[in-house]
Amino acid sequence: MSQQQNKGTALVTGASSGIGAIYADRLAARGYDLILVARNEExxxxxxxxxxxxxxxxxxxxxxxxxxRDDLARVEAILRTDASITLLVNNAGFGAVTPLLESDVDRMTQMIDINVTAPTRLAYAAAPPFVARGGGTIVNIASTVGIGIEIMNGVYGASKAYVLALTQSLHHELASKGVRAQAVLPGATATDFWDTAGLPHENLPAAMVMRAEDMVDAALAGLDAGEVVTIPPLQDGNDWIEYEATRKALAQRFAHATPGERYLARAAA
Known part of the structure; x- marks a missing residue:
């Protein structure tokens, strides 16, 4: 039996295998009780x-x-009403490797439902009670393709870019209220995710595929370190710090009533 102090309950989605199942093991070892959510009951x-x-x-x-919708609503209700929950891990999701013109739009819509709508609604369900209780943590599993959007299927990349942006916004709005938010951006990870996406990870160069256990352990180390964005395969953390600094500086340059000179010059020609 774990000798860790009880840290409340962690609700983990996509918990039946891969990254979610490893989160379940690691969080239990840290002293959390668990609510595990997935489609595969066995x-x-x-x-x-x-x-x-x-x-x-x-x-x-x-x-x-x-x-x-009804299943998602059941999980939302748990997050709203179970006062023991202190941690939400939005891990459920799936991807694709096919180009836009070879992808089924209904399948892409399903991806948006799972990768975008579900974590959004679950975060909205968890955040108010966390704020009311003065603390809680929301971990969203994004992907490095949320930055490198050209790497895989465009809808998948866009869905993970959304998860990253949502997490940063949650941090911006809720950190002062005692609620933590972390986005985890795995690269290629050895799970059955790749089978579902249509490219088994065994077909990828071994040097770029991380063990799922190593990914989750790095993600938890990033959480312990207070990171808002954790990128386990990124070797030099200063690269992300510089990227974020550039993004934030650029965001301050958009407040102008007139278009940039390059557009005015063309319009006048």
Missing amino acids: RLHDVADRVQRTHGRGVTIVQADLGA
Whole structure:
């Protein structure tokens, strides 16, 4: 049984395998009870049983498809009403590697439902009670393709860019109210995500594929360090600091009533 101090309850989506299942193990080891959410109930039971045997924490499973409105609403209700919840990990999601013209638009809409709508609604459900209780943490699993949007399918990249922006906005608005927000940006990670996306990770260069355990451990180290954005495969953290500084400086240059001179010159020609 875990000897860690009880840290409340962590609700983890996409918890039946891969990154979500590893988060469940690591968070239980840190002293969290768990609410594990995923579509595959059998796999959820396997993860729950393993966590309980190893760490002795309480585990509740919730079988839910976050792309289905009623299922999503059930999970939102849990976040609003369970006062023991101190941590939300928005991990559920899926990707694609096909170009725009080869992608099914209905499948892309499903991706938006899972990657964008679900974490947004769950964050909205969690944030008010966290603020009311004076603390809580929201971890959103984004992706490095949220920055390198040319790397994979454009809708997937756009969905993860949204998750990154949402997390930064949550931090901006809620940090002063005691609520933490962290975006985790994995690169290629050895999970069955790639099978669903249509490109098994075994087909990628081994030097670029991170073990899922290493990714989650790095993400938690970033959380411990107080990072708002954690990028496990980025070797020099100063690269992100400089990128963010440039972005914030550029954002201060948009408040002008007239177009830039380059446009005025063309309009006058």
